[in-house]
Amino acid sequence: MCRTFRVVHSARLLFCIVLASAGCSTSAPTSPPTPNDGKLKILATTGMVADAARQIGGDLVEVTALMGPGVDPHLYQPTARDQVRLKSAQLILYNGLHLEGKMADLFESLSHQKRVVAVTRDIPENRLLAWSDSAGMHDPHVWFDVQLWEIVAQTIARAYAESDPQHASEYESRAAKYVSELQSLDRECRTLAEQLPAEQRVLITSHDAFHYFGRAYGFEVVGIQGISTDSEAGLKAITDAIDLIRNRKIRAIFPETSVPRAAIERVATNSHAKLGIELYSDSLGAPDSPAGTYVGMIRTNMQNIVEALRP
Numbered sequence: 001m002c003r004t005f006r007v008v009h010s011a012r013l014l015f016c017i018v019l020a021s022a023g024c025s026t027s028a029p030t031s032p033p034t035p036n037d038g039k040l041k042i043l044a045t046t047g048m049v050a051d052a053a054r055q056i057g058g059d060l061v062e063v064t065a066l067m068g069p070g071v072d073p074h075l076y077q078p079t080a081r082d083q084v085r086l087k088s089a090q091l092i093l094y095n096g097l098h099l100e101g102k103m104a105d106l107f108e109s110l111s112h113q114k115r116v117v118a119v120t121r122d123i124p125e126n127r128l129l130a131w132s133d134s135a136g137m138h139d140p141h142v143w144f145d146v147q148l149w150e151i152v153a154q155t156i157a158r159a160y161a162e163s164d165p166q167h168a169s170e171y172e173s174r175a176a177k178y179v180s181e182l183q184s185l186d187r188e189c190r191t192l193a194e195q196l197p198a199e200q201r202v203l204i205t206s207h208d209a210f211h212y213f214g215r216a217y218g219f220e221v222v223g224i225q226g227i228s229t230d231s232e233a234g235l236k237a238i239t240d241a242i243d244l245i246r247n248r249k250i251r252a253i254f255p256e257t258s259v260p261r262a263a264i265e266r267v268a269t270n271s272h273a274k275l276g277i278e279l280y281s282d283s284l285g286a287p288d289s290p291a292g293t294y295v296g297m298i299r300t301n302m303q304n305i306v307e308a309l310r311p
Contacts, residue, residue: 040061045094069284074099093119122152
């Protein structure tokens with residue numbers, strides 16, 4: 001309870017600071033002046049969004065990621081340094097669908113000063129999964145369905161074109177190239193998944209981040225915690241997971257790089273399943289690692305899952 005109060009208090013305080021700096025403006029958003037180097041200054045919340053922004057923007061943009069490797073966006077609280085970054089950016093790109101739940105008021109305030117774009121805004125609602133923990137909300141982990149990330153790429157290209165019309169054709173061309181790379185990745189993932197018999201495609205992870213992955217590539221998905229890491233793993237969830245592993249003879253279960261391991265380790269100990277290599281769920285790997293890009297993260301996850309579950 002105390003932690004929740006501190007989170008809300010901090011977020012509200014920062015929101016008030018930003019609102020004051022905005023002068024409570026209700027006018028249409030305008031971008032800050034173009035910097036001397038001519039590059040569009042982009043601030044992206046997560047590593048996945050930042051990587052897509054770099055792929056599509058190329059040398060025309062300078063992208064800063066707010067959240068680094070291993071950072072949990074569900075619980076992220078913006079700092080005073082973040083406020084400076086957000087204020088100086090010409091375009092802010094965020095995932096949306098309440099992934100960055102602690103920053104909603106901040107984005108609303110900044111939208112009166114500059115373009116603030118939820119990169120998931122153009123995904124058709126019928127392709128979004130429901131968030132079972134909260135009525136009327138959707139699961140925000142759309143990046144695990146590569147075909148949905150293709151839509152995100154096109155949204156980013158349009159946001160760039162709106163902010164920098166003279167280079168619109170270049171953004172469109174780079175987005176088309178990136179989408180082609182994503183289509184190849186999607187085919188690769190399907191080929192890897194098909195190496196496992198259907199009954200072996202059971203993915204048990206620390207939290208419910210992989211349902212889009214499961215739908216796209218034919219896996220049954222079980223998360224020990226809920227969709228948001230703000231929730232705790234309950235005794236029933238742990239017991240149900242242990243029973244499932246024993247009954248289905250599941251070979252491995254998977255911790256995640258941005259989620260505490262205690263609950264998944266408890267399940268592994270009591271079920272005698274082996275712990276697979278940590279999966280990248282809500283953040284990318286280190287910049288120089290195989291999972292340091294979106295494409296690398298998806299490929300690394302799929303390879304590690306298939307290898308661990310292979311009979």
